[in-house]
Amino acid sequence: MSIGDEPARLAGLRDRGRQALASAAMPGPKDEDWKYVDIDFVLDDFRPAPEPSGDLGRDEYLEALGEVSGGLTMVDGAVVDVEAGEIEIHRPVEVPDGRAAGLYGTMVSPEVDVFAAAHHAMAPPGAVVTIPAGRTLGAPVVVDIQAVTAGAVSFPHLTVVGGPDSEASVVVLYRSAPGADLLVSPIVETLVGRGARLSVSVVQNLSDPARMVAHHQFVTGRDSTLRIAEVGLGGLYARQRLGISLAGLGSSVQMGGIYFGDGSQVLDYRIYVTHQGPRTTSDIFLKGAVADDARAVWTGLMRIEKGAVGTSAFETNRNLVLSDGAKVNSVPNLEILTDDLQCGHGSSSGPLDEQQLYYLMSRGLPRNPAERLLVRGFFNEILSGFTVPELAAPSRRAVAAKFAGAQQRAAS
Amino acid sequence: MSRTALRVRDLQASIGGLAILKGVDLEVPFGEVHAIMGPNGSGKSTLCHVLAGKPGYEVSGAVAVDGVSIVDLDVHERARAGLFQALQYPVSIPGLDLAVLLEEAAVSLGVGPEEARERIATQARRLGMERFLGRSVNGDLSGGEKKRSEVFQLAVLEPRVMVLDEIDSGLDIDSVREVAGAVEEMRSDEVAVLMITHYSRILNYIRPDRVHIMMDGAIVDSGGPEIADELEDGGYSAVRSRLGIAAPKAPSKTATVSDFFTDTPFDL
Numbered sequence: 001m002s003i004g005d006e007p008a009r010l011a012g013l014r015d016r017g018r019q020a021l022a023s024a025a026m027p028g029p030k031d032e033d034w035k036y037v038d039i040d041f042v043l044d045d046f047r048p049a050p051e052p053s054g055d056l057g058r059d060e061y062l063e064a065l066g067e068v069s070g071g072l073t074m075v076d077g078a079v080v081d082v083e084a085g086e087i088e089i090h091r092p093v094e095v096p097d098g099r100a101a102g103l104y105g106t107m108v109s110p111e112v113d114v115f116a117a118a119h120h121a122m123a124p125p126g127a128v129v130t131i132p133a134g135r136t137l138g139a140p141v142v143v144d145i146q147a148v149t150a151g152a153v154s155f156p157h158l159t160v161v162g163g164p165d166s167e168a169s170v171v172v173l174y175r176s177a178p179g180a181d182l183l184v185s186p187i188v189e190t191l192v193g194r195g196a197r198l199s200v201s202v203v204q205n206l207s208d209p210a211r212m213v214a215h216h217q218f219v220t221g222r223d224s225t226l227r228i229a230e231v232g233l234g235g236l237y238a239r240q241r242l243g244i245s246l247a248g249l250g251s252s253v254q255m256g257g258i259y260f261g262d263g264s265q266v267l268d269y270r271i272y273v274t275h276q277g278p279r280t281t282s283d284i285f286l287k288g289a290v291a292d293d294a295r296a297v298w299t300g301l302m303r304i305e306k307g308a309v310g311t312s313a314f315e316t317n318r319n320l321v322l323s324d325g326a327k328v329n330s331v332p333n334l335e336i337l338t339d340d341l342q343c344g345h346g347s348s349s350g351p352l353d354e355q356q357l358y359y360l361m362s363r364g365l366p367r368n369p370a371e372r373l374l375v376r377g378f379f380n381e382i383l384s385g386f387t388v389p390e391l392a393a394p395s396r397r398a399v400a401a402k403f404a405g406a407q408q409r410a411a412s
Numbered sequence: 413m414s415r416t417a418l419r420v421r422d423l424q425a426s427i428g429g430l431a432i433l434k435g436v437d438l439e440v441p442f443g444e445v446h447a448i449m450g451p452n453g454s455g456k457s458t459l460c461h462v463l464a465g466k467p468g469y470e471v472s473g474a475v476a477v478d479g480v481s482i483v484d485l486d487v488h489e490r491a492r493a494g495l496f497q498a499l500q501y502p503v504s505i506p507g508l509d510l511a512v513l514l515e516e517a518a519v520s521l522g523v524g525p526e527e528a529r530e531r532i533a534t535q536a537r538r539l540g541m542e543r544f545l546g547r548s549v550n551g552d553l554s555g556g557e558k559k560r561s562e563v564f565q566l567a568v569l570e571p572r573v574m575v576l577d578e579i580d581s582g583l584d585i586d587s588v589r590e591v592a593g594a595v596e597e598m599r600s601d602e603v604a605v606l607m608i609t610h611y612s613r614i615l616n617y618i619r620p621d622r623v624h625i626m627m628d629g630a631i632v633d634s635g636g637p638e639i640a641d642e643l644e645d646g647g648y649s650a651v652r653s654r655l656g657i658a659a660p661k662a663p664s665k666t667a668t669v670s671d672f673f674t675d676t677p678f679d680l
Contacts, residue, residue, distance in 0.1 A: 354467075355503045359549075362464050362499070363517040363569060364491035373516060377508030377548065384507075 007093055009102065017110040017120025024114035033113065033241070036297045036329040037268055041211065041237075043118055046153035046183045049076035056146050060394045061173055061203055069168070071142035077154035077184075078124045087141055087168070088130040092159075095128050100161040100191065104128055107159075107189035107217040112241070115185045115213040119155045123187070126157025129170065133163035133193070140169040140201075140388050147210060150180040160190040162198035162224070169199040169388050176210040176234075183211045190217070192224040194248065199227040199387040205398070206234035208263070214240045222248035222277070227387045230257025230286065231395045232267050233402070239268035246273070246280035246308070256382045257286040260399045261294030261326070262406045271300040273315070275308035275341075284315040287382050289375060289399075290326035291406035298328075302343065303335040311341040319349035320378060322371075322403070323410060368407045375403050415478065417442045417604030418463075418495070418573045423473035425455075425462045432458045434629035435473070438606075440573070440622075442478075445605040447615060449640065450626035451648045456608045457500060459626070460577040463606075464497040465490045477573055492521060494572030498562035498579055504550035510561065511545040514568050521569065528568075535567040539594050556587030563594040574598070576607045580614035592617030612640040625651055632657065 006014060026042050027034040052075035070085025082089050090096075092104040110120040129141060145156045160170055172188060184206070192198045206212060212235050220226050232238060244253050253273070261267045267290075273282045288296045298317045319328040332345035352374050360370035379399060383392040420438040424431065432455045440446045450456050462469055465487040475483045477493045485493065505513070511532060518528035536542045541564045550558050559579050566574055576595065580588045595605065595618055607618065615623075615637065623639040624631045627648070632655055633639065642650060652659060 353503075356505050358466055358487060359499065359503045359505070360513065360517075361487035362491060362497050363513065363565060364488050364496075364521045365517050366488045366520065367486075369516060369520060370488070373508055373513065374505065376512075377505050380507035 010092060010105065013105045013110075013120055017117055017122070020110035020117035021114065021121045024117045027113055033270060035299070037266060039237070041183070043114060043153065047151060048122060049149050049152040049154040052076045052078045052080050052148070054148060055080065056148065056175060056177060059175060059205070060397075061205065061391065062142070062144065064390045064394050065140060065142060065171065065388070066390065067139045068142045069137040069139045071144065072127055072129070073144040073146065074126070074156045075146045076149050076152060077126075077156045079127050082127070086135065086137055088132060090128045090130070092125050092128060100128070100130060103161065103189070103191060104159045105157070107219065108187045108215040112215065116187070116215055118153075119157070119185050119187050119215070123155035123157045126159065128159040128161065130161045131163050131166040131168040131196070131198070133166060135163065135166045135168070137168040140171045143170065143172045145172060145174050145184070145186060147176040147182050147184040147206070148180065150177070150182055153183040153185060156184065156186040158186070158188045160188070160200065162190070162192045162196035164193040164221070165195040166193065167197040169201065171201045171203065171388055171391070174202070174204045174206055174212065176206045178207045179209065180207065181209040183213070185213045187215045188217070190219070192218065192220045192226045192251070194221040195223045196221065197225045199229070201229035201231075201386065201388050201391055202240075203231045203391060203395070204233060204235065204238055204240070205231070206238060208234065208236060210235050212238045216240060217243045218253070219245045219247050220251035220253060220280075223250045224248055225251070226253040228253065228255035228257070229386050229388065229391065230255065230259070231391065232257070232259030232269070232288070233395075233398050235265065235267070237266045237268065239270070241270045243272045244274065244282065245276060246282060247276045249277040250279045251277060252281035253283070255284045255286070256385050258379045258382050258395065258399070259286070259288040259296060260402050261288070261296055262291045262402045263294060264292070265294040266297070267294070268297045269299070271298070271315070273300070273302045273313065275302070275304045275311045275313060278308060279310040280308055281312045282314065285382065286316070287318045287379060288328070289320040289322055289378070289403070290328060291322040291403060292409060293325040295326065296328045299331045299333065300345065301333040301335065302345065304338050304341055304343065306337045308338055309340040311338065311343070313341065313343040314345065316346045318347070320375065321349055321351055322375075322406065371407065372400060372403055376400065414441045414443050414601070416440070417478060418606060419474070419476045420463070421474040423459070423462065423471070423475060425458055425469045425471045427469050432629055433462060436626075436629070436631055438624065438631060440604040440606055442572075442604050443601040444621040445599065445607060445618060446622045446624060447607045447609060447620040447640065448624045448626050448631075449609055449612070449643060451610065454626045455629040456610070456626055457577055460497055460500075460575050460608055463495065463575055491569070495575065496566050496569055496571035496573070497575040498559070498566055498577060500577040500581060502550045502558045502562055504548065506548050506551055508549050509546055510549050513549050514565060517569060531568050535564055539564045539567065555582040556584065556591070559583060559587070559591050560594065563591055567594065567598055572603060574603060574605045576605065578608055578610070580609055580611065588614055589617055612644045615640045627652075627657060
């Protein structure tokens with residue numbers, strides 16, 4: 001479909017995107033939201049992605065997932081394959097009337113940053129995935145987001161709606177062509193309907209030279225339960241700006257994630273949790289490790305609004321710094337506008353525990369395998385709790401391979 | 413007398429300039445169980461750590477396992493030479509299952525994966541450890557369970573020299589009996605056991621061939637199990653007066669942070 005045919009509402013969003021883009025500048029470390037990183041590229045380094053051609057085939061994660069309840073594939077931002085299965089998948093212009101019809105493109109504002117602006121100005125039509133009300137899915141829905149064209153920027157757009165009282169798991173898999181220097185700037189917006197139980201797992205498995213600036217936004221309805229799983233593996237620079245609005249009374253989010261950076265990777269997580277509804281609950285727990293000269297940034301801002309009485313909000317970020325050249329910035333933050341709440345945050349970054357290493361080595365394990373076992377144990381706490389357990393094994397293998405590579409480089 | 417499993421000659425060790433071992437001599441033949449007893453602060457745990465190769469100590473002297481010097485070896489290489497230690501304060505490792513650790517350790521010691529799994533299953537059954545295999549290493553274990561887990565791990569890894577550091581400390585009498593029974597079962601002509609303890613209680617269950625008394629960083633007396641009985645009756649002061657050793661004076665130098673740590677249960 002050509003962009004020119006868009007109905008008024010989508011065209012309006014597009015205009016807003018163009019206007020925002022015209023006045024937006026590349027962010028710098030002075031921008032609060034971009035502190036601790038130094039962006040060494042500009043949007044204009046990448047040309048708009050052409051019509052999609054070819055795809056990346058299966059990968060380890062897709063193999064591990066096996067049977068799915070439905071899903072779709074996007075290549076360079078364009079929807080190339082749809083398998084509705086037990087769910088509904090619509091183009092943005094085709095969404096039937098109802099509460100979710102006007103949702104597409106509205107949850108991340110074009111004014112957030114230059115990448116969001118460019119996304120709204122240039123993204124081809126994405127997809128709206130709806131879990132029908134009351135439906136319980138056995139197998140996960142898989143959204144395979146691929147970037148394949150070297151030198152191109154792509155803008156995948158995905159809207160997920162968990163219908164009222166539905167229960168489902170959605171896996172969003174980001175990957176890119178091996179060796180391709182490219183930029184992917186997706187928006188994934190998710191509405192968890194009243195009483196719905198939705199799990200969203202994001203696997204970022206881009207290849208080495210890829211860059212990503214992602215905006216992920218979640219809104220929870222009354223009495224809904226959201227589970228988020230994160231796996232961050234690839235990319236030269238991979239950023240996720242993740243917003244969670246606990247809007248509905250009694251809704252909750254639990255997030256568990258891991259990331260592992262090696263080489264000169266920069267993994268950048270900005271997490272914003274906003275408690276709006278009364279008696280809302282959040283529990284955010286990310287564990288990361290950096291080796292070689294890699295860098296990880298985690299900032300977590302929990303904002304408890306005035307009406308969010310009876311809230312419980314917890315966030316934790318733990319990091320292993322596995323080499324002298326690696327670095328972590330881990331900054332939790334609270335903004336509390338109510339006085340009836342329970343909350344807490346914790347953050348730590350440091351090397352592997354020497355006592356634990358000594359213990360493992362006293363059982364006959366050389367230092368490197370002992371270190372790998374400790375790293376495995378460190379991440380296992382998160383991986384063993386994944387709502388889509390099939391994602392754990394390939395993640396474990398990927399982390400082990402990355403760390404073994406870093407150990408080899410350190411030894412030579 | 414049979415072949416010497418563990419030979420220690422003039423072993424000295426200090427940490428942060430503070431001498432802890434001041435010349436330890438010891439010989440444990442294969443097939444024998446030796447106990448080292450001594451008051452708090454005499455250097456018993458340091459001896460275990462130094463034998464196992466724990467980093468952080470300045471060490472001199474000779475240590476050999478079955479005639480092969482291990483004093484310059486790294487921690488894991490000493491294990492490969494056959495020397496394994498059961499720690500007094502086993503550290504917990506969240507997220508790492510006991511079975512995974514043991515399989516990896518056995519495989520890295522040259523045992524085939526199949527045989528490793530079989531050994532783990534057999535010993536777990538024998539020592540009632542099955543329900544701990546899928547749990548993280550030393551996570552949420554009682555004191556007694558931790559000690560049992562240590563002995564279980566050694567049973568799987570089949571040491572030639574077992575160094576047991578206070579394997580009975582903090583245990584109730586039933587647990588002592590259990591742990592001691594497991595050690596007794598591992599006794600063979602191919603294994604030497606060096607058992608560190610400061611209570612003679614466990615020696616009712618593991619009868620040692622020799623008992624050594626350690627004071628102020630050195631072995632001051634050695635003999636048969638009757639020495640333990642003397643300790644039971646008269647305490648270390650009886651041993652001191654028999655040997656003409658003065659009671660310990662207050663330390664001449666001001667206590668340092670490292671002094672504190674050598675005696676703390678945090679086992680830094």
